[in-house]
Amino acid sequence: MARVTFKNIYKTYDNQITVIKDFNLVIQDKEFLVLVGPSGCGKSTTLRMIAGLEEVSQGDLFIDDTRVNDVHPKDRDIAMVFQNYALYPHMSVRENMGFSLKLKGVPKKEIHTKVDEVAKILGIEDYLDRKPKQLSGGQRQRVAMGRAIVRNPKVFLFDEPLSNLDAKLRVQMRIELAKLHKQLNTTIVYVTHDQVEAMTLADRIVVMKDGFIQQVGTPLELYNRPQNAFVGGFIGSPEMNQIKVKIQQQKDQLTLLGSNFSIPVPEAQKQALLQTNIGDEIILGIRPQDMIPQKQAENKIAIHREVDVIEPMGGESYVYFSIDEAHKTWIARCDGAPQVKEGEKAAFVIDPEKIHLFTPDGSKRIE
Amino acid sequence: MKKNLKENFVAYSYLTPFLAVFLVFLAYPVFYSMWISLHKATIYTSWYSPFTSMKYVGFEHYINILTDIEFWWSIGLTFIYGLLTIPTGIMLSLLLAILLNNKIKFKSFFRSAYFLPNVLDLLVIGIIWILIFSPKYGLVDMVLAKIGIHNAFPDGILGSPYLCLPAIAFAMVLKGAGFGMILFLTAIQNISESVYEAADIDGASWHHKLMYITIPLVKPIILFMTITGTISCLTAFTEIYAMTSNTGGPTVQVFGHTLRSANLAGYHLYRSFSEGAYGKAAAISFVLLGIALLISFINMKWLKSDN
Numbered sequence: 004m005a006r007v008t009f010k011n012i013y014k015t016y017d018n019q020i021t022v023i024k025d026f027n028l029v030i031q032d033k034e035f036l037v038l039v040g041p042s043g044c045g046k047s048t049t050l051r052m053i054a055g056l057e058e059v060s061q062g063d064l065f066i067d068d069t070r071v072n073d074v075h076p077k078d079r080d081i082a083m084v085f086q087n088y089a090l091y092p093h094m095s096v097r098e099n100m101g102f103s104l105k106l107k108g109v110p111k112k113e114i115h116t117k118v119d120e121v122a123k124i125l126g127i128e129d130y131l132d133r134k135p136k137q138l139s140g141g142q143r144q145r146v147a148m149g150r151a152i153v154r155n156p157k158v159f160l161f162d163e164p165l166s167n168l169d170a171k172l173r174v175q176m177r178i179e180l181a182k183l184h185k186q187l188n189t190t191i192v193y194v195t196h197d198q199v200e201a202m203t204l205a206d207r208i209v210v211m212k213d214g215f216i217q218q219v220g221t222p223l224e225l226y227n228r229p230q231n232a233f234v235g236g237f238i239g240s241p242e243m244n245q246i247k248v249k250i251q252q253q254k255d256q257l258t259l260l261g262s263n264f265s266i267p268v269p270e271a272q273k274q275a276l277l278q279t280n281i282g283d284e285i286i287l288g289i290r291p292q293d294m295i296p297q298k299q300a301e302n303k304i305a306i307h308r309e310v311d312v313i314e315p316m317g318g319e320s321y322v323y324f325s326i327d328e329a330h331k332t333w334i335a336r337c338d339g340a341p342q343v344k345e346g347e348k349a350a351f352v353i354d355p356e357k358i359h360l361f362t363p364d365g366s367k368r369i370e
Numbered sequence: 371m372k373k374n375l376k377e378n379f380v381a382y383s384y385l386t387p388f389l390a391v392f393l394v395f396l397a398y399p400v401f402y403s404m405w406i407s408l409h410k411a412t413i414y415t416s417w418y419s420p421f422t423s424m425k426y427v428g429f430e431h432y433i434n435i436l437t438d439i440e441f442w443w444s445i446g447l448t449f450i451y452g453l454l455t456i457p458t459g460i461m462l463s464l465l466l467a468i469l470l471n472n473k474i475k476f477k478s479f480f481r482s483a484y485f486l487p488n489v490l491d492l493l494v495i496g497i498i499w500i501l502i503f504s505p506k507y508g509l510v511d512m513v514l515a516k517i518g519i520h521n522a523f524p525d526g527i528l529g530s531p532y533l534c535l536p537a538i539a540f541a542m543v544l545k546g547a548g549f550g551m552i553l554f555l556t557a558i559q560n561i562s563e564s565v566y567e568a569a570d571i572d573g574a575s576w577h578h579k580l581m582y583i584t585i586p587l588v589k590p591i592i593l594f595m596t597i598t599g600t601i602s603c604l605t606a607f608t609e610i611y612a613m614t615s616n617t618g619g620p621t622v623q624v625f626g627h628t629l630r631s632a633n634l635a636g637y638h639l640y641r642s643f644s645e646g647a648y649g650k651a652a653a654i655s656f657v658l659l660g661i662a663l664l665i666s667f668i669n670m671k672w673l674k675s676d677n
Contacts, residue, residue, distance in 0.1 A: 056567050077573035089564035093586040102582070103572035154572075 005157035012062035040211035082151035232365030288359035300350035407652035431653035444638035454539035463550025485548035496612025
């Protein structure tokens with residue numbers, strides 16, 4: 004059992020800047036929870052509060068049923084993997100991994116066996132006598148994870164553990180982390196600013212901004228039904244295209260009117276939109292893969308614009324175009340061989356059922 | 371080939387100023403003192419023909435000093451002085467660095483205050499400590515009198531053959547602690563905060579963190595301070611000169627010999643020079659060099675840092 008509960012948590016620093024505001028969350032036992040958000044959103048501070056490395060200014064933090072606000076990090080039964088690995092540079096890999104057990108007074112032989120077991124799981128048994136500086140970034144990361152696993156803690160905390168690795172290694176370690184979670188079957192709280200990591204690893208994601216929780220949900224919930232414009236923009240790669248549009252009513256039909264396009268509002272969102280004022284501006288969001296660039300759009304709803312740039316990625320291509328006179332760039336995603344060409348007019352076909360609508364300030368989803 | 375010659379010429383022309391200074395002021399004196407150590411040179415030697423008017427005596431000076439009780443006494447005292455100053459100096463410096471690495475008020479003031487004695491001349495410091503240690507009106511005696519201990523040191527602390535050397539060592543430890551503190555502070559501040567945080571989570575107390583993280587990671591500084599401390603002890607002269615009023619400290623009887631209680635090797639060397647025994651003094655300096663190299667080698671082996 005290891006459930007982490009935040010009750011009305013606030014974190015205010017000495018300079019009176021509040022970085023976490025009214026944070027309420029229950030992290031379930033054995034859950035892989037990812038805290039994600041832009042730099043400075045408070046995700047690392049939240050993680051460090053669980054670790055006990057930052058004090059809780061207000062509110063209650065529980066691990067299981069124990070209030071841990073004033074409990075020293077060593078007594079919380081947690082383990083943490085740091086962004087810069089934080090390995091002890093003068094100790095060998097074996098000593099690094101066995102350090103916590105040594106401090107606990109575990110017999111040497113037992114430490115040896117335990118370290119060997121974990122090293123085998125992580126595939127670092129050949130490096131046990133090396134010093135951290137003799138290891139590559141990926142190997143160091145494994146040692147840092149090994150150091151955490153050896154302790155067999157209630158909760159694992161990961162603070163952007165893959166951000167110092169190159170792109171290829173990051174993908175590899177991501178997969179290993181997912182496997183590890185299944186193997187360890189324990190609670191993991193993971194901080195990242197990379198939404199791809201969040202989507203691929205998490206059971207649930209917490210999206211944060213300016214110290215507030217924006218949305219909590221499974222990766223697909225967040226992707227399919229973002230609760231505000233920020234979450235819509237943050238989750239998904241390339242990010243969701245967004246623009247302000249006016250609501251126009253012609254008889255029974257509601258239309259979203261952009262500077263040079265109009266999209267009929269689908270039935271599902273009509274009722275909700277009727278409650279807002281006709282003529283108001285709201286935010287329209289369309290994911291890049293929900294717009295198909297074509298040469299012509301016969302009897303289809305489409306935005307007609309000139310293609311600025313095409314980025315071929317191999318299996319898919321990104322087509323960039325300016326949505327309005329202010330040259331706000333939108334992206335459409337299509338398969339590897341787009342029908343359109345740079346500099347030519349194209350029709351970006353839209354399925355109105357797949358649009359997202361948000362209130363004018365972007366704070367709420369309209370549905 | 372031509373290009374190489376040109377490059378070499380340019381390189382040597384840049385090196386020439388240093389090489390000239392090095393040859394005149396360092397290489398020549400070293401060579402010349404070695405020459406003197408193998409010859410008999412006195413105040414009557416003609417210094418206008420320094421290489422011809424001296425009589426070659428081989429290793430006579432070396433044999434003489436190695437059988438001289440005063441020399442061994444000075445080496446023994448130097449060893450004691452080293453034991454008094456080096457470990458305490460390192461511990462005090464490390465303690466100050468750890469304390470001043472915390473978030474405390476007036477941190478910069480304390481750092482400057484502890485470092486300040488380093489910029490003072492040793493003679494000035496010696497005189498200040500003579501005043502502090504002097505009998506009756508010295509600060510130490512006055513403080514002791516306040517707490518009811520009157521006339522604790524009738525001859526003064528520096529006048530006592532047993533306290534003179536420890537008192538000098540005490541003064542020198544305090545003088546050097548500020549510099550050591552700066553070195554340790556730099557090393558401690560280079561240790562990533564996250565390493566300590568990882569240790570916190572691993573269950574380390576402050577004592578564990580000191581023993582298992584801070585001290586091993588500042589080992590290069592400990593090694594540096596041990597080696598420079600050893601060299602300072604072997605060449606200690608000014609502090610002895612200043613604090614014993616150029617006497618080498620009060621006398622003490624050892625196996626029927628009257629010896630000076632603060633006659634450290636460096637001061638002994640100076641006395642030999644001032645008495646005109648140039649050959650002997652030069653030989654002492656090379657023996658001291660040998661001892662310094664030996665101790666440094668042992669230190670490096672012992673404290674060999676993996677980082």
